[in-house]
Amino acid sequence: QVLCGDDRIDAAVTQVISNLSSPFRSGSLLVNKIEAFEGKELKNVADLSAVVVIKSLADTTVRTVRSSRGQSGAEPVAKLVVPALAPTPNYDAALKQLIKVCQEVHVPLISLPGFGDLAQIADEVRFTFLRQLKLNSTRLHTFLMNLVVEEGLEGLVEEVSNQLNRPVSIESAQFSLMASKNMGGTPASQQRSLVDDVHKSVRKQLKVADSNDGKDWIIPTLKVGKRLVAPIMLGENIVGYISSMVRPNDDMEAIAELLRPAALAAMIEFHQNRQTGPMFAATQKSLLRDLLLGGTLAASDQERMEQHYGFDMADGILVFAASALNAQGQPLALDGLPDSFGVMTEIEGTATVVVPYLANSGKTWQQVAEALQKQLKELVKQKPGGADAQIQIGAGRMSETTFDLAESYREARQALIVGSMMHTNKEFTIGYGELGVKRLLYLMIDHPELERFCEEIIEPLESYDEEWESELVPSLRVYLAEGANLNSAARALFIHRHTLRYRLEQIAEILKVDIDSQEVLLNLQIAFQIRDMMSGSTGKRG
Structure with a gap:
């Protein structure tokens, strides 16, 4: 009723x-x-x-009752x-x-x-709803997929926009606008966070699916600014995004329930066009990005990607992480690297360049990095503040195959971070293999014990220099840099070797150590490296 x-x-x-x-x-x-x-x-x-x-x-x-005995005696x-x-x-x-x-x-x-049972009645209502929901979902998926086959991404965007009464767009993984209704592409300021958040959500969902034998896989949706975004995927690889504008009071889950099947339907178009034109190039770059982040590809996708970039014919693969800073130390965007040099993409906010290496070129990784530095300078020269840009480059160890790219990328990014800690806003090129003990120090740079170690080892010497305006700390730095060679260090300091020896004796007395001990020299070297990484200035005095 x-x-x-x-x-x-x-x-x-x-x-x-x-x-x-x-x-x-x-x-x-x-x-x-x-x-x-x-x-x-x-x-x-x-x-x-x-x-x-x-x-x-x-x-x-x-209830049952028994009648009295009848007259017949029954x-x-x-x-x-x-x-x-x-x-x-x-x-x-x-x-x-x-x-x-x-x-x-x-x-x-x-x-x-x-x-x-009243609980059973309520459950029957709920189960009826779920059955109808499943049926409607199947109908919606079928309708949207047929729409993509007949009218392409433009027809899909038109339908989704009409149903939601909201602007809708579809972009490639590199944020090239592919179809849109009353909506532009993702703003550059939001692209980085969107890529990182989507990859985290997808990997989380994949882990859930793996733990449930492939079940419970749901395309994640994320709110970025005024957009609700669902990734378009081929296998486990993100090849594009479908987005809808949303308002603060909108039912986000209701919008997501339409974006998810729309993202699945869009896969058809991406799959059909994956081997030709701009979409193919965007797809390959997306696949490479997934490899750098530690993902895995289907054998056919990996073979196609290696052939596209020439990795299959290379003797190795070099990975560089780069950044450009203006005179005020502010970062400048890096993009537009010629394909003839290598593949540039952005990962975790860092410009990453992957270069196939040919042994017969006779070049070392340092020479390749130097050429990359020149290319990047040309790219940023025309940008505001880019005329005097400082290019910083970290290099990972060479990968023999694409299976090692994730490790090489991790090394390149760590080399860039450690290098920026040592050189701040100055230009540098540094390889992961050159970091030495700094690779270990970087992993625990925030541990308070490192600061205490510096205080115990070199702070008495720094205090002495400050009080007496002496130059014991810089003299000790040069002495260590010259491999504890007295003559070489004296020449580098432009002083007599006896003067340097006297300073070393002063240092030994202040620190109460044997300055000729290898263990003491090692502790001093490590303390200076920690101080440099914490202060962000190589060879900082005092």
């Missing part, structure tokens, strides 16, 4: 719930027995699609007594309150008689 709101009984249902105490989506259907509403405060009823109350009717047990006969409905509690007050609230907020209220 529809108690009120029969003109709105066809409202869309987003989910079935049993109470109002837990958060629920707008458009939910509330199903519960009338007893559950007694004495309860009814909040957020206006957000429901309808309310169904189950009025319980309890059956009495069947045995007593058992007679069936028609069961009567047991009296039900008076819930009129709760029902009246519910009717009043539903009338005020214009939400349909339906009364459903309940014979038997």
Whole structure:
């Protein structure tokens, strides 16, 4: 029986719930027995699609009676007594309150008689909804896929935009706009965070799917600025994005329920065009990016990508992480590297360049890095503040195959970070293999024990220099840099060797150490390296 709101009984249902105490989506259907509403405060009823109350009717047990012995002396006969409905509690007050609230907020209220287990009745309503939801989802997937086959991405965007009444766009993994309705591409300021967040969400979902034998895989959606974004995937690789503009009060899950099947349908177009044109190039770069981040590719995808970039014919692969800084130390965007030099992409906010290496070229990685530095200077020269840009480059160890790219990228990025800690805003090129002990120090640079180590080893010497305006610390630095060679260090300092020897004796006395001990020299070297990494200035005095 529809108690009120029969003109709105066809409202869309987003989910079935049993109470109002837990958060629920707008458009939910509330199903519960009338007893559950007694004495309860009814909040957020206006957000429901309808309310169904189950009025319980309890059956009495069947009674039998025996008739008295008949005149003929026959045995007593058992007679069936028609069961009567047991009296039900008076819930009129709760029902009246519910009717009043539903009338005020214009939400349909339906009364459903309940014979038997009320929880089972509520579950039957919920299961019916889920069956219909699954059927509708299948219909939607089929419709959108047929739409892509017939009308391409433009037809898909048009349909999704009309259904959502929101602007919609589809972009490649490199943010090239491929189809749009009233919506531009992702702003450059949001691209980096979007890529990182989507990759994290996808990997999290893949782990969940692996732990459940491939089940429970759901395309993630993320809100970035005023956009709700779903990735378009081929296998485990992200090849594009479908986005919809959203408002603060929108039902994000309802929009996501349309974006997800739309992303699946868009896969058809990406798959068909993956071997030709700009989409193919974008797809290959996306696959390479996944490899650098530690992902795996299907054998056919990996072979196609290696052939596209020439990795299959190379003797090795070099990976560089680079950054450009203007005179004020602010980062400059790096893009537009010629394909003839190598493949440039951005990962975790860092410009990454992958270069196939040919042994017969006769070049070392340092020479390749020097050529890259010149190329990058030309790229940023025309940008505001780029005329005097400082190019910083970190290089990973050479990879023999594409399977080692993730490790080489990690090394290149670490070399860039450590180099920037040592040289701050100055230009440099440094290889991971040249970092030495700094590779280990970087992993624990924030540990307070490192600072205490510096204080114990060299702070007394720094305090002495500051008090007496002497130059013991820089003299010791040069002495260590020259391999503890007295003559070489004296020449580098432009002083007599006896003068340097006297300073070393002063240092030994202040620090109370044997300055000729190899262990002491090692501790001093490590302390200076820690201080340089913490201060961000190589050879900083004092």
